[in-house]
Amino acid sequence: RKEVEQDPGPFNVPEGATVAFNCTYSNSASQSFFWYRQDCRKEPKLLMSVYSSGNEDGRFTAQLNRASQYISLLIRDSKLSDSATYLCVVKGAGYSTLTFGKGTMLLVSP
Amino acid sequence: DAGITQSPRYKITETGRQVTLMCHQTWSHSYMFWYRQDLGHGLRLIYYSAAADITDKGEVPDGYVVSRSKTENFPLTLESATRSQTSVYFCASSPKGYGANEQFFGPGTRLTVL
Numbered sequence: 001r002k003e004v005e006q007d008p009g010p011f012n013v014p015e016g017a018t019v020a021f022n023c024t025y026s027n028s029a030s031q032s033f034f035w036y037r038q039d040c041r042k043e044p045k046l047l048m049s050v051y052s053s054g055n056e057d058g059r060f061t062a063q064l065n066r067a068s069q070y071i072s073l074l075i076r077d078s079k080l081s082d083s084a085t086y087l088c089v090v091k092g093a094g095y096s097t098l099t100f101g102k103g104t105m106l107l108v109s110p
Numbered sequence: 111d112a113g114i115t116q117s118p119r120y121k122i123t124e125t126g127r128q129v130t131l132m133c134h135q136t137w138s139h140s141y142m143f144w145y146r147q148d149l150g151h152g153l154r155l156i157y158y159s160a161a162a163d164i165t166d167k168g169e170v171p172d173g174y175v176v177s178r179s180k181t182e183n184f185p186l187t188l189e190s191a192t193r194s195q196t197s198v199y200f201c202a203s204s205p206k207g208y209g210a211n212e213q214f215f216g217p218g219t220r221l222t223v224l
Binding site: 032034042043044045046049087091097098100101102103 | 143145150151152153154155158168200211212213215216217218
């Protein structure tokens, strides 16, 4: 089983739609969770961290369920500029490296 | 300008040649990383470094060598390039203190091995 698994893509949605990405992780000792965004042929960039209580940043909402080892990202009112690949990222305790999911591509059309 | 840079941005080489990819950061971040990104695999860690003269293997280190004599530089060498090493290589850095919670990536090097 892969350490971090994401929904296969691509997701094709119209502008204004709400879209949800799901992610599961296998290591129950994982401590920190993130969503990164990667535009086509560009480097990944941190979108947001994911906290146990859930957190929101504008149109983006991230949720974490430690019991189910499940992470989600909700994007409301999708914009054309949201088109990108979204990477689910997990980190262990203390100093440890990041483990990236393969990513889910989102295509927002007019 | 401050940031993390990679060179070259594009490289075509032949099987068996030695290739060195350069990574330079101006933030004085303690941690530096090398990843490769391939279709169907996502980002995979090759090597990382917690500080100058401290390096460690990641998930896919075979065929690669790294060094870190200065904090700001972290070159990656393919000692004898193979076609399976055709990939996009990303360097990243992270400040000390939060155990590399957020990593800042360079623009990538697209390497083709013929």
